[in-house]
Amino acid sequence: MGCRVGFRERQQTRRGALDGRVALVTGSTSGIGAAIAEGFVREGARVVVTGRRVAEGEAVARRLGPDARFVAADLLDDVASRDVVARTVEWFGRIDILVNNAGTPGQAVSVTDLDLADFDRALAVHVRAPLALIQHAARHMLPRRSGSIINVASVSGLRAGFSGPDYSIAKAAMVHLTRCAAVDLGQSGxxxxxxxPGPVATGIHAKAVGAAGAAADEVPDEPLFAQFLPQFQPDPHIGRPADVAATAVFLASAGARLINGENVVVDGALTAGRPWSVAEAERTAMEQAVQATGG
Ligand SMILES: NC(=O)c1ccc[n+]([C@@H]2O[C@H](COP(=O)([O-])OP(=O)(O)OC[C@H]3O[C@@H](n4cnc5c(N)ncnc54)[C@H](OP(=O)(O)O)[C@@H]3O)[C@@H](O)[C@H]2O)c1
Structure with a gap:
């Protein structure tokens, strides 16, 4: 007779890479953050899910079971950032892992047209709030001389032209925030x-063109991206939230003990260079153009 083992039973019987750890994952009401929270719980961690949307956040926490709890917070509010860390420690007794994942899409405008208030908002959500959360979490991690902090940036922080300049500049700053924090906090374990990440199938792309909340989360990205991804990403598969979650689980685990200040790119070779077939087609077209001129 077949034996069906449920999520909770599996949790109780296997040792996970994050057994006993406590994590705060921002932006976990949907998309990549929800997948990271799920990956962490699967590996034995207790997780605080957070974001502004209450119904979505509660649904994620409910799905993950008793090892997850939700607290609503708008991270543009400094007090809320402080409180979300305090709540994590109050509920679970400690904080071992902080994932700064909350993010919003960029404005599709040129640098000259970029509204400075939009720019301030992009920096606030992608740089200021993560910095504040690092400060609050570090206060609990420093006495124990251990902790893992993961900032979710983007290939847009490494290459311009993949998204709005506000987002791209903010993500580049986030990559450097990681380095600044690593050389400082690294001395204390x-x-x-x-x-x-490169492009990942989540609601953020529909949100970039005006769709809202849960409705945006339902727009299927894979067919949209299949049209043009092969033009610039050598492995033409769009990323899935689980791809990023698997990387986060590894970085948070003891296996990554000596990995500090690093930027792990999850992008199907997008930042490595152009797909070879695209470059080759251009070279052939150039050859034909030269031959046509009799050269
Ligand atoms: N999808 C991609 O192609 C891709 C590629 C590279 C990097 N990323 C990055 O990955 C991260 C997650 O994005 P995603 O693709 O999973 O999109 P998503 O599903 O829209 O997730 C964004 C999350 O950020 C939260 N958030 C936004 N503003 C917030 C605020 N002021 N306070 C608190 N929470 C806030 C949202 O929660 P509420 O709406 O509930 O507040 C949501 O949970 C972002 O940092 C994004 O820049 C995504």
Whole structure:
């Protein structure tokens, strides 16, 4: 007779890479953050899920079971940032892992047209709030001389032209925030790393063109990206939230003990260079153009 083992039973019987750890994952009401929270719980961690949307956040926490709890917070509010760390420690007794994942899409405008208030908001969500959360979390990690902090940036922080300049500049600053924090906190046993994903199938792309909340999360990205991804990403598969979650689990685990200040790029070779077939087609077209001129 077949034996069906449920999520909770598996949790109780296997040792996970994050057994006993406590994590705060920002931006976990949907997309990549929800997948990271799920990956962490699967590996034995207790997780605080957070974001502004209450119904979505509660649904994620409910799905993950008793090892996850949700607290609503708008991270543009400094007091809320402080409180979300305090709540994590109050509920679970400690904080071992902080994932700065909350983010918003960029404005699709040229540098000259970029509204400075939009720019301030991009820096606030992608740089200021992560910095504030690092400060609050570090206060609990420093006495224990251990902790793992992961900042979710983007390939847009490494290459311009993939998204709005506000987002791109803010993500580049986030990559450097990681380095600044790593050389400081690394001396006290706290690791700080970046994950820079390429395009990942989440609601953020629909939100960039005006769709809202849960409706945006339902727009299927894979067919949209299949049209043009092969033009610039050598492995033409769009990323899935689980791809980023697997990287986060590894970076948070003891296996990454000596990885600190690093930027782990999860992008199907997008930042490595152009797809060879695209470059080759251009070279052939150039050859034909030269031959046509009799050269
Ligand atoms: N999808 C991609 O292609 C891609 C590629 C590279 C990097 N990234 C990065 O990955 C991260 C997650 O994005 P995603 O693709 O998973 O999109 P998503 O599903 O839209 O997730 C964004 C999350 O950020 C939260 N958030 C936004 N503003 C917030 C605020 N002021 N306070 C608190 N929470 C806030 C949202 O929660 P609420 O709406 O509930 O507040 C949501 O949970 C972002 O940092 C994004 O820049 C995504």
């Amino acid at each position: 706290i690791r700080v790393n970046t994950i820079s």
